[in-house]
Structures are given as structure tokens and as C-alpha cells.
Amino acid sequence: MRVVVLTGAGISAESGVPTFRDANGLWEGHRVEDVATPEAFERDPVLVQRFYDARRRALASVDPNPAHRALARLEAELGDDLLVVTQNVDDLHGRAGTTRLVHMHGELRRALCTACAARPAWHDDLIDGPPCPACGERALRPDVVWFGEMPYETDRIERAVATCDLFVSVGTSGAVYPAAGYAALAAAVGARTLELNLVPTMGIVAFDEVRAGPASVVVPRWVDELRRSRAG
Ligand code: BV8
Numbered sequence: 264m265r266v267v268v269l270t271g272a273g274i275s276a277e278s279g280v281p282t283f284r285d286a287n288g289l290w291e292g293h294r295v296e297d298v299a300t301p302e303a304f305e306r307d308p309v310l311v312q313r314f315y316d317a318r319r320r321a322l323a324s325v326d327p328n329p330a331h332r333a334l335a336r337l338e339a340e341l342g343d344d345l346l347v348v349t350q351n352v353d354d355l356h357g358r359a360g361t362t363r364l365v366h367m368h369g370e371l372r373r374a375l376c377t378a379c380a381a382r383p384a385w386h387d388d389l390i391d392g393p394p395c396p397a398c399g400e401r402a403l404r405p406d407v408v409w410f411g412e413m414p415y416e417t418d419r420i421e422r423a424v425a426t427c428d429l430f431v432s433v434g435t436s437g438a439v440y441p442a443a444g445y446a447a448l449a450a451a452v453g454a455r456t457l458e459l460n461l462v463p464t465m466g467i468v469a470f471d472e473v474r475a476g477p478a479s480v481v482v483p484r485w486v487d488e489l490r491r492s493r494a495g
Contacts, residue, residue: 264493266341267420267427267454268334269445270349270356273434273461274478278325280353284436299409309390315405316388318352319371327359330433330482335360337486340493346423350435350442352407367414367442373406382406417441424448431457431485434478437464446470459485 272282283295293310297303304311338345338361347364349356352371356364369375374385374395381397385406392401408414424430430449437443446468450456458470459481465473474481 264429265344265427266337266429266431267423267449268345268347268431268433269435269442270347270351270433271435272351274330274482275325275351275353275355276434277328277330277477277479278355280321280325280355296410299407300411301409304404304409312390315371315407316390319386319388322353322371325353325355327355328479330478331355331359331361333483333486337489338363340490348420348445350439365416365420367408367416367420369405369407369415371405371407374403375406376400376402377404378402414441420445421448425452427454429457430454431459432470433459433482434461437466437468457485
């Protein structure tokens, strides 16, 4: 059985990573949409670098929660039949052990060189304009997909969604495209669709099944159930 799991900020909420809605989409009084754009970076690079430096630093004090760990267990069971697509820029899926993973909106712990396009792993601040490890230019920005920019690996994601048997949406408000369109794509090709969310979206997609609750409870429960059903 081929499974695609799409995760959003809700899967990391119980790890202490604030969601966009919890902060009412605000950071230090700035709307995220106003900070997470190429125009904002052009207009006020210091503000944008500070926004991402603060969030990158915060990663040092958060850990994967049972939901991230349950998806890593699911990968041990399903192998190449599982793909986790995350909208999150935190590194909690990777730290929990998920390897079949697409960070479609990039990663806080990676930089992007605007001079040579290198994407080095990066754990420190970028505010002081450090040199790119590949080309030496002081041209590094966060390797995060901003509003108006092309998400990473959309072809690979769309192929996986269009050929899956089960599509599971975890902790996402379905507010941001193209990620928000994947559940409808899955339904259109006949996959079963399941939403695991603290507050079900009841949005444009009618999921076949909805389980309301915190990710740290509903994700492990679903994974264990799936593993038991496969054990026969
Ligand atoms: C693009 C990185 C062209 C930055 C982010 C129509 C079609 C196509 C595009 C558009 C369109 N309409 C508008 C657009 C443009 C735009 C867009 O969608 N705008 C929105 C505001 C309307 N999209 C883009 O610009 C995208 N690029 O379109 O390029 C294109 C088009 C098609 C194909 C290819 C290319 C790029 C968007 C990427 C922006 N970057 N992140 C950063 O992080 O700083 S988006 C950012 O916000 C997150 O990554 C995430 O995607 C989004 C927030 O969403 P969620 O993850 O869902 O989080 P949220 O806070 O909203 O919700 C939390 C959820 O958790 C809730 O449901 C809650 O109930 C739940 N929850 C809370 N606690 C728990 C919980 N669940 C379980 N347990 C809990 N404890």
C-alpha cells in the first residue's frame, strides 16, 4: 500500500514550535506573509534574517514528539511505499529518523547562496553575512521557500500523490498552495484520504475520514493501527 503523509505546523506544535495560526500569523508584530517573501528580503534583509535566525536558534531547544517518531516507525514498516511531504522548515522529522522526506518549503537549518545556488547545511545565524562555503560570496539567505517562490520537488510530490492508495494530512490548516491542493488530487485519483488534526479543517476537501486530536496522540494511534492491520 502506497502512502503519502503531508504534514504542517500542527505536527510540531507539541514540540514547542509555534504554528502560524497560534501566533495569529504574527512575529514581533509582523505578518508572516509580510516577512516570508522575496520582496520583504529585498526591502529589509536585516528584519528577514533576524526572523529566520530567531527560528533557527529556537530549534536547538525543541525535540521530535511521538507523532514524528510514529512516522519514522511507519517508514521502517513501509519503506519506499511511504513518502512524508512536510511544509515545515524545522528538522524534527529528520531527527526522528524519517528519511523518505521532502521539505517542500525548505529548511531552517540550510542556507541558499544567492550567488552560486549552493544549499549548505547551516545551523548558525546569517545576520552577519557569513561567506558561502562553496563560492565565498557573502550572499547567503535562508533556504526557505517564501510566498511567491516555487516549492521544492513539486513534480516528485505530485507523482507520489497521484499514485498513492492513502493520503494522510497531519496538522495543516490547508491555507497554503500548492500543498493545500494535494488532498483533492489524491481523492481525484481514487486514493483514500484521512485528516489527523487538532481542529479538523472541514475545508474544500471532504476527507474520507477525520480524526480530531493532538498529533502526539492521533498519529501514533493511527500508525499502530495500520501496522496491526498489516500484521494480519
Ligand atoms: C507558489 C516557509 C507558484 C516560510 C511557507 C493558488 C495556487 C497556487 C498558489 C497560490 C494560490 N493562491 C495563493 C497562492 C500563493 C501562495 C499561497 O498559497 N498563499 C496563501 C497565503 C493563500 N503560495 C505560494 O506562494 C507558494 N508558491 O504558489 O508558487 C506555484 C504554484 C503551483 C505549483 C508550483 C508553484 C509558496 C508557499 C510557501 C510559503 N512558505 N513556509 C516559513 O516557514 O517562514 S508557508 C508556511 O505557512 C508553512 O510552511 C505552511 O505551509 C504555512 C502554514 O500552514 P500550516 O503548516 O498548515 O500551519 P498553520 O499554522 O496554518 O495551521 C496549523 C494547523 O495545525 C492547524 O490546522 C491546527 O489545527 C493544527 N494544529 C495545531 N496544534 C496541533 C495541530 N494539529 C495536531 N496537533 C496539534 N497539537
